[in-house]
């Protein structure tokens with residue numbers, strides 16, 4: 708599966724959560740970044756066929772199940788390979 712969108716948010720523990728989504732907004736990979744460490748953060752989508760849907764991450768740093776709501780039309784597109792990775796946070 709090829710990911711085309713990137714959804715990101717921040718956990719209550721300040722970890723940066725990122726998920727790469729397919730065209731159907733299904734997560735392909737999820738990761739969390741905190742204090743220079745990157746860990747796998749399993750991500751899943753709830754009702755990804757809707758315009759407004761939720762993405763949940765299991766944060767590996769604090770164990771929280773983090774749910775965030777995203778608007779499909781506002782999801783940032785993933786950059787082409789070789790571009791610099793998106794900066795965490797806003």
Ligand SMILES: [Zn+2]
Nearest residue numbers: 718720766769
């Ligand atoms: Zn966390």
